[in-house]
Amino acid sequence: MAKALRFKFSRSEQLKYIAHLDILRVFERALKRSKLPLAYTQGFNPRQKLVFGLPMSIGLTSEAEYADIEFEQDVAPEDFIRSMNSSLPEGIRILEAVEQNINDNIMNQITAAKYEIGLETREDISQNEMDNILHRLLSRDEIFVLKKTKKGMRPVNIRPWIYSLSIRKKEMNSFLMEAFLSAGAENNLRADLLMQAFNQETGLEAKTLAMHRKALYASSFNKWQDPFEVANG
């Protein structure tokens, strides 16, 4: 039982085109329907105390999203999961929840994300050739792409934000890339921007078929940690 929980949820194919702010409202309304004893912010426009780990871009599916929620009274994680899953729409499921009792919220803790990106090249490329292409890309010190920043579109070096990339050939011209990328409030590299850089640098004109978030990580003491492991400091 706890007044604050950290929970993990998934978003499937059928809701992948819903924008992040709309997903936020889906949660707010589902929470309201759930009748859980929600905590609200003080002031003119009271809001639920709900914080998401990392925004989900349009088109992204995920099996590992995280959020923190606060209550007025203690709520058991299993009660939370049960009542939320009966009030959430199809396409979003709460997978797990743990007690949370730190001041640092999930948004400040997330530092990395793991993606699976399905892509299709124009021509048949061998696994070997693709490995070489990726190797050449990763051996560069700088990869500049235009990124939308607060000051407008700016060229940004994303190379330091790519922690690892690997690719597996599925058939003919269809590949599955696994990308481990910097994420979070600072230095966030989105999967679609990575693919834009990939195409720009390799000239492959690969089409992105699917983007899926496999995991989010927090880091502490120089190691990657599951966000649940840092839910209690």
Add this chain to the structure above:
Amino acid sequence: MVKKNPEEVSLRFAFCFPDDYEIGMSHLGMKIMYHVLNKREDTYCERAFAPWADMEALLRENNIPLYTLETYTPLHEFDMVGFTLQYEMSFSNILNMLDLGGIPVLSKERTGNMPFVLAGGPCACNPEPIADFIDFFVIGEGEEVTPEIIEEYKKWKGSGESRDQFLERIAVIEGVYVPKLYDVSYHEDGTIKEVKPSSPIAPAKVKRRLIRDLDAVDFPDDIIVPYVGTVHDRIMLELFRGCIRGCRFCQAGFIYRPVRERSYEKLLDLAQKSVEKTGYDEISLISLSTSDYSSLPDLCNNLIKFTESEKVSLSLPSLRVDNFSLGLMEKVSKVRKSGLTFAPEAGTQRLRDVINKGVTDEDLVSSVQLAVAGGWSSVKLYFMLGLPTEAMEDVEGIADMGINLLEACRGLPGEYSKALRITLSTSCFVPKPFTPFQWEPMDSMASLMEKQYHLKDRIKKRTRRIDYRYHDAKLSFMEAVLARGDRRIGQVLYAAWKKGCKFDGWDEFFSFDKWMEAFRECGIDPEFYANRKRKFTEVMPWDHLDMGISKDFLQHECQKAYEGDLTRNCAVGCSQCGAQAYKAGICTKAKRGASENG
């Protein structure tokens, strides 16, 4: 979203909104009918909206017919495809949606087991411009008549009878209008000679349906909650239908008579259940004039207790400004006080009397002073240009009213009294069927534009604290043609749609030139419909519909308008408009008497 197995129902109904999703999902009528239809086990009602141009291009490119959102079923597979007619400028979207849905656009080309296409809603009170495309219309409120139609459909389905036989079955239901059962003949001057039934079954006058007791019909508390933000993204509580005021330009003020209220106990119950089932954090009270709801204090006091404890905000549109309503807004407002909107409609007292808008300059000044002293920082005022009998001094009165208000608020307490912003907004008056102005010519586009420029100029010369906005006269002209058009307009609509007209209510799509080309090709003069003064004796294209308002009353109101003679509202006393025949709502209540003339 309601889920059913389509195999297990007798009737599949596609409710189509001829505008985009964000508009359509804001429409209360659709939510009501969706609820009423889906409550029936034998019926599955699904929704479809007009796809935006990019989506339409993809649908056409990939040969995907327009489908419903519930089961992705193409429109042509439904038993009935129903459109709601909220705005004349969405008519072209109806044709486009039928075409996209794989249904022949013209009613006469539909055969066999193709869907029946029906339409209802306020614009159905003149159904003639779209009579070529719609198999039958539902005139009036749909909650009770639609189930009657469904029962007939079930009897017809599998009976081996023809499509026409189904239409004949339902033509006898009160509130159903089957246009193909009526012949229209014309005089040489182009006016209508006669509209008469071509079948002995069809009634000479189709009577509008109405719900006598709102508490007795179902109102949805389990509405669909959209993922994306819609225009009205909140719980809507319908306080009452109809309006006691009788402003002479306002179609809604006549075609929904008499006023019938929902009890406040019922509304409170609906509010609580709706919040519970939807999770919305906002409730809006819906009616044509919230202040006229007879139990408003009881409703609001109880509602506020509930909304405060549930962290729900309450919005109160269509309120007249007085101490009570400002106090109320103060209590319920969870957002910053930003803008208040008033609708004096005309710039001089004379013209406001013509339109029976019982608002005086003093009312307005004191309302705005109250608002500004209460901390509101901007005020928006809505007017119409081109009202009957309007002269240039009435137009100038609009600018003068804005300036007077600025001056009247100078030196008031309230942080914004010195920085008050006023927006004056003018639309173009469009004469509508079943109003006292149904015989009036619409002002010409040239004259409307001249008035707009004159007003702009007059305001700019005097102050910078007034912002002036105006509507496109060309769009209003088209609205005027469609609003009072007859069956011959159908071919123009068809030609315009063929030229690509759609989403005509949207600036980025509306093409006046394409419409004018369509008129030229069809040899039809749009000014005949928009700008011609009609005689009281002329047969109107909608005369075979009985909306419950007598033509004599409308004519009398029109004559009173010329004299600037006010008509009392229904709460004060009855003016014998014809709606008393329904013996419902306010018509059955005691009147306050002639002491008040508001």
